[in-house]
Amino acid sequence: MNMRTLKRTAKPALECLSHSFGQVRDHFVRNPCKSLDRTLFAIGDDQGNVAVVSVAWVGFRNRGDAGEFKKLIDVHGTGDITPLATPLLDLADIRFTGLHYQSRSDGSTVVIAETEPASGQVSGEVLDAVADMASWLPR
Structure with missing residues (x-):
């Protein structure tokens, strides 16, 4: 894809409830997570096309x-x-x-990756591929 990381930030959280919304938030009321780590980074190419990538690692008590x-x-x-x-x-x-979303289970952790265009022309295919690759990043 010929893109490189431009900027990155990361933050751990002590709980998931205040960092979620919708039915996902309701789920955390009944089933609290054990850990939450989130990162956000921008990637771009030499033509000024930039995409933003969000990855969250949500840990639970068990695989179930x-x-x-x-x-x-x-x-x-x-x-x-x-x-x-x-x-x-x-x-x-x-x-x-x-x-432009991908998730995967890794034992008792669920990894969630999402991408969006930030500037220039980043195709949906590229955004989908980046989300898939980002879901495999190590915590």
């Missing part, structure tokens, strides 16, 4: 709780983990739509 959460989070419109704010990267506020 993680699997239940993954089933919910994978349904578009059920809510989300709130991504870190793009102004932390000196970018305009970008709303993540969930249209």
Whole structure:
């Protein structure tokens, strides 16, 4: 894809409830997470095309709780983990739509990756591929 990381920020959280919304938030009321780590970074190419990538690692007590959460989070419109704010990267506020999304289970952790264009022309195919690759990043 010929893109490189331009800026990056990361923050751990002590709980998930205040960093989520929708049915996902309701899920955390009944089934609290064990850990939450979020990162946000911008990638770009030499033509000025920039995409923003959000990755969240949500830890649970066991694989069963993680699997239940993954089933919910994978349904578009059920809510989300709130991504870190793009102004932390000196970018305009970008709303993540969930249209370029990938998640995967890793034991008792669910990894959620989302991407959005920030500037220039970044195709949906590239955004989808970046979300897929980002879901495999180590915590």
